[in-house]
Amino acid sequence: MARIQLDIAHSYRANPRDDADYALLPMRQTFEDGGAYALLGPSGCGKTTMLNIISGLVAPSQGSIRFDQRDVTQLPPQQRNIAQVFQFPVVYDTMTVAQNLAFPLRNRGMDEARARARVGVIAEMLDLSAQLDQRAAGLSADQKQKISLGRGLVREDVGAVLFDEPLTVIDPHLKWQLRRKLKEIHRELRLTLIYVTHDQVEALTFADSVLVMARGRVIQSGSPSELFEQPAHRFVGHFIGSPGMNFIPVNRLKHGGSVSGSGSGSVSSFDDLIPPGAITLGIRPEYLGMGESKPGEPSEMNLLAAKVQRIQDLGSSWLVSAQVESGAEGGSDCLVRLRLARDAAVPALNQVVGLRVFGPHTRFYDAQERLIGRESEGALR
Amino acid sequence: MIKPVNQKAWWLVLPVVICVAFSAILPLMTVVNYSVQDIISPERRVFVGTEWFVSVLRDEELHSAMVRQLVYSFAVLAVEVPLGIALALAMPAAGWRASATLVLVALSLLIPWNVVGTIWQIFGRSDIGLLGAALQAIGLEYSYTGNPTHAWLTVLAMDVWHWTPLVALLCYAGLRAIPDAFYQAAQIDGASRLAVFRYIQLPKLRGVLMIAVLLRFMDSFMIYTEPFVLTGGGPGNATTFLSQYLTQKAVGQFDLGPAAAFSLIYFLIILLFCFVLYNWMQRVGTHSTGTAASDAGERGAV
Numbered sequence: 001m002a003r004i005q006l007d008i009a010h011s012y013r014a015n016p017r018d019d020a021d022y023a024l025l026p027m028r029q030t031f032e033d034g035g036a037y038a039l040l041g042p043s044g045c046g047k048t049t050m051l052n053i054i055s056g057l058v059a060p061s062q063g064s065i066r067f068d069q070r071d072v073t074q075l076p077p078q079q080r081n082i083a084q085v086f087q088f089p090v091v092y093d094t095m096t097v098a099q100n101l102a103f104p105l106r107n108r109g110m111d112e113a114r115a116r117a118r119v120g121v122i123a124e125m126l127d128l129s130a131q132l133d134q135r136a137a138g139l140s141a142d143q144k145q146k147i148s149l150g151r152g153l154v155r156e157d158v159g160a161v162l163f164d165e166p167l168t169v170i171d172p173h174l175k176w177q178l179r180r181k182l183k184e185i186h187r188e189l190r191l192t193l194i195y196v197t198h199d200q201v202e203a204l205t206f207a208d209s210v211l212v213m214a215r216g217r218v219i220q221s222g223s224p225s226e227l228f229e230q231p232a233h234r235f236v237g238h239f240i241g242s243p244g245m246n247f248i249p250v251n252r253l254k255h256g257g258s259v260s261g262s263g264s265g266s267v268s269s270f271d272d273l274i275p276p277g278a279i280t281l282g283i284r285p286e287y288l289g290m291g292e293s294k295p296g297e298p299s300e301m302n303l304l305a306a307k308v309q310r311i312q313d314l315g316s317s318w319l320v321s322a323q324v325e326s327g328a329e330g331g332s333d334c335l336v337r338l339r340l341a342r343d344a345a346v347p348a349l350n351q352v353v354g355l356r357v358f359g360p361h362t363r364f365y366d367a368q369e370r371l372i373g374r375e376s377e378g379a380l381r
Numbered sequence: 382m383i384k385p386v387n388q389k390a391w392w393l394v395l396p397v398v399i400c401v402a403f404s405a406i407l408p409l410m411t412v413v414n415y416s417v418q419d420i421i422s423p424e425r426r427v428f429v430g431t432e433w434f435v436s437v438l439r440d441e442e443l444h445s446a447m448v449r450q451l452v453y454s455f456a457v458l459a460v461e462v463p464l465g466i467a468l469a470l471a472m473p474a475a476g477w478r479a480s481a482t483l484v485l486v487a488l489s490l491l492i493p494w495n496v497v498g499t500i501w502q503i504f505g506r507s508d509i510g511l512l513g514a515a516l517q518a519i520g521l522e523y524s525y526t527g528n529p530t531h532a533w534l535t536v537l538a539m540d541v542w543h544w545t546p547l548v549a550l551l552c553y554a555g556l557r558a559i560p561d562a563f564y565q566a567a568q569i570d571g572a573s574r575l576a577v578f579r580y581i582q583l584p585k586l587r588g589v590l591m592i593a594v595l596l597r598f599m600d601s602f603m604i605y606t607e608p609f610v611l612t613g614g615g616p617g618n619a620t621t622f623l624s625q626y627l628t629q630k631a632v633g634q635f636d637l638g639p640a641a642a643f644s645l646i647y648f649l650i651i652l653l654f655c656f657v658l659y660n661w662m663q664r665v666g667t668h669s670t671g672t673a674a675s676d677a678g679e680r681g682a683v
């Protein structure tokens with residue numbers, strides 16, 4: 001069992017000068033004992049580096065790592081109570097499944113009988129009992145990945161298991177099974193699990209807490225619903241969700257031309273709704289609705305006029321792409337997407353619709369692309 | 382499943398068949414022709430059946446050449462393969478050092494066979510050669526021209542010097558192809574350096590090692606130029622290998638019939654050995670499974 005505390009920075013260069021030289025910018029992060037965490041971010045954001053620092057494969061250029069109260073910064077991987085599963089399954093080709101699973105125990109000098117008993121328990125847990133005497137090289141990718149995991153779990157001292165995109169090479173239908181197996185093991189053993197992925201569905205379904213990373217920083221950490229409802233940064237809004245959050249420049253809203261409903265007071269009420277310092281409005285496609293209006297004669301106020309460009313049938317819903325009518329000074333294109341329920345009235349192509357951009361789920365972002373009106377807790381410490 | 386039958390693709394193979402026929406099969410048939418006939422002149426020839434084969438196979442000289450050849454070829458493998466692996470493991474993996482080492486290691490591969498022979502002929506001389514003089518200086522009566530053992534060892538050393546780099550380069554390529562994750566996993570599993578070699582590197586090198594073993598076996602089994610230049614097959618017959626024997630028969634004594642018969646036998650021997658080596662190495666993996674499985678079975682039973 002382990003609570004992991006990081007207070008680190010890492011650069012692969014000898015003399016890092018600016019932020020771009022760092023793979024991980026100085027950060028503090030705590031992984032609570034028994035938690036299931038996901039590190040989510042695009043390629044090159046530093047998530048694998050963070051994982052390798054935790055496991056000890058990479059030594060951080062600054063700072064320290066603590067497991068519970070123990071400082072493990074200087075310890076090699078084999079002396080830390082962690083296990084790691086890699087993107088491509090690692091099995092020892094010439095060994096059987098049983099020998100593979102027993103390998104870490106033998107290396108640590110455990111006696112045969114105890115090792116065999118332990119292997120039996122873990123094989124049972126991973127549904128590998130039937131394959132114990134088979135050669136590991138001949139198994140399928142998902143079974144090899146289970147062996148990789150098993151080699152970690154088999155050690156009794158293991159407190160945390162790290163996963164580096166472990167499902168990349170697994171068939172889609174087996175991905176679900178394997179992920180369910182992981183959750184099961186998590187429930188059973190109460191290990192700290194840290195899971196690196198660039199697939200948001202994997203991250204959101206696996207973890208209690210997701211850390212979204214970009215360019216060496218943890219941009220936001222929180223539960224899946226927090227990330228969805230309260231993206232602390234435009235990057236998170238864009239990265240989480242499929243498609244990501246819509247962003248509309250605030251100046252589009254302020255200029256009368258883009259507002260349907262020329263009635264008195266509507267323009268000024270737009271201004272009232274926008275907090276000071278806001279540069280961009282963000283709203284998720286799931287929450288962006290259409291007003292029941294024809295252009296020019298609104299039945300509702302505060303609608304943003306947009307022209308329907310494309311309608312995609314997603315099976316369970318419709319995805320409508322619409323172009324926000326350019327403002328008075330003819331700003332750049334601004335495409336928004338909205339997801340409509342299966343049974344909703346779908347607009348026609350090229351029809352001008354009124355978008356209901358203000359609502360409880362509307363967020364605003366400042367010039368630094370950060371969320372306005374949310375305390376800085378959690379996000380960037 | 383119903384598959385449509387279409388045999389037209391055979392026509393696409395035809396050019397290859399024609400090329401191979403002209404470059405390999407027809408010349409080989411010439412040899413076959415010589416091996417079953419006694420050809421005195423193009424007009425006067427007698428069919429002799431298997432007579433040449435029988436006489437060659439009964440030749441005492443051939444038997445001893447064959448033994449020398451086998452011992453030599455297996456000695457070459459026994460030295461060059463482990464040495465090549467060790468060299469590959471010691472070579473730096475990246476950076477300018479890697480490039481520099483690669484060039485240095487590959488250098489001997491660029492030297493023509495007869496030049497290698499000449500180099501060693503001078504290298505081994507006890508008066509002006511670095512090796513010969515050095516050995517003399519430390520009190521060894523070294524003479525590759527007078528002592529059969531010395532001659533044999535010198536030919537072996539020459540081959541090791543010339544061709545170990547090939548094995549090393551192949552292994553080096555094989556080692557670089559092993560993903561980092563394997564080493565990282567082994568580190569986390571607490572594997573020793575020896576275990577990493579035994580359970581990761583060696584199994585992953587199996588493919589390239591097979592190529593290395595086959596190439597080195599075939600080449601050393603057909604070795605001709607270097608001993609010809611260095612020792613001329615002597616002293617006595619100490620370094621007369623199969624190729625020397627064959628050349629003596631065909632060119633020296635102009636016994637074309639027996640030489641042709643032996644050429645065919647030679648060809649079949651190499652084919653047979655390669656076949657056996659290939660299958661043995663293919664099976665090494667599965668064989669170790671067999672023992673592993675039975676190990677596990679025994680342990681299970683106990």
